[in-house]
Structure formats: C-alpha cells, structure tokens
Amino acid sequence: MRNENENLIEGRNAVLEAFRSGKTIDKLMVLDGCQDGPVRTILREAKKQDTLVQFVSKERLTQISETGKHQGVVAYMAAYAYAEVEDMLALAREKGEDPFLILLDNIEDPHNLGAIIRTANQAGVHGVIIPKRRAVGLTATVARTSAGALNYTPVAKVTNLTRTMEELKKEGLWFVCADMGGEQMYRLNLTGPIGLVIGSEGEGVSRLVKENCDLTASIPMKGDIDSLNASVAAGVLAYEVVRQRLMA
Secondary structure, eight states: OOOGGGGEEESHHHHHHHHHTTOOEEEEEEETTOOSHHHHHHHHHHHHTTOEEEEEOHHHHHHHOSSSOOTTEEEEEOSSOOOOHHHHHHHHHHHTOOOEEEEEESOOOHHHHHHHHHHHHHTTOOEEEEESSSSOOSOHHHHHHTTTGGGTSOEEEESOHHHHHHHHHHTTOEEEEEEEEEEEGGGSOOOSSEEEEEEBTTTBSOHHHHHTOSEEEEOOOOSSSSOOOHHHHHHHHHHHHHHHHHHO
C-alpha cells in the first residue's frame, strides 16, 4: 500500500526545486508570519503555478512533517499531472461525440474521487473537473482507487467552478446538478453536450454552482436513508446519460 505522504515535500530547498522542475504542486503550506527571502521566493513560484497556499501554525506543520525539518514550508505534490479543460473538449471532438464532463463540488474524500474517475472512464466521460479549494487533488490514494483509470481520463483543476461552467456554456454545454429536490432523472432529457455536477454527501452542490446549472436531477430513493455515497450517485447519473445517448 502506498502512503499518502509519498507526495509530501519538506524543506525550503526541496520545495523550491520541486516548483522550478515543473512538478505539479497541489497545495503549499507555509508557517504563518514567515516572510524571509527564501520563503518569498517559494511564494512567487507558487503564484506562477496558481498553487493553493495556506498559512498555518508551527504546530500544524510539525504535525504534518515526517522529518521534523520542514523549515516552515511543506508542499503536497500531485501524483499525476492535471489536464486542461480544452483537452477534454478536444477529446470529444476527436471521438466525434458530444462532450460529456463530470464536475465535482466539495468532494474531499480521495476514495470518492478515485471511484468517480474509474466510473467516468467506463461511462465514456471525456474529463473530470475539480475546484482548487475545498477539494481533494490527485493524491496517491485517488490514483490507486481509480484502478488505472487516471491514466486515461483527464482531470482538470480550476480556480473557479462557476466561471468554468460559464465558459463551457459558450461551447454549447448545459449542466445538470444532482440534487434530492430535483426532477426524477428518468423524466429529464440528458442527451447532447452535458456537464454532470456532483456535490458531497453532507453539503451537496454549493448555491452558486447550483444556480449556474440548467436542470436538477434526483435519483429515486426507495430506502430509509436520504442519500447515496457521492461516487455511487455519480455512477447512477452517469449511466443514465449513457442509456439516453444509446437510445437517442
């Protein structure tokens, strides 16, 4: 079993070299109040890559550190490189298919993300889009849970999910949001260029993202609990899209 901390980089020189060598850094954690020359250089490199930066306490860094020599900086490196949203649209054009994308909001569990990527690959999804904040990145656990699908299904990380949706609408996509209060999925037309938006079990899809969706779809529930695991919900809805595309 691979440890998540295989992707942990500690110390000023190691983190700076990781940035300068072009490695994809998901998140940079810096000792709060530390603004000396080397740290400012690292922060400049992080800004160039638009890396998420968090300023944290010394206790937090010590808790994360495996070596005890973090020197005030710790970085998390992505296990896989991220794609661009345009790569996904290009893949759809190459296959002669209407774009089919999955957008994830508030998904922080790496097992959920890995399982969704695995399902996306089997359902013919052209790409998965995740936000930079409040979301898990492409960690070793995500890669392992995807069972190899991460090698074939592009994943893009974007700064603003709603802005990305607005840009994709200009490309002809429309968006359906998974929500318990929505129309039953079997009654909706889910064909054409589509973005399927999935939120977390606890919080669901955030208000702004939901407002940018064209439709809301619910999954029929016959049991005694009121929600499905996010990856299961994504699978059910993705395959309803597949079914409708095959019938069209």
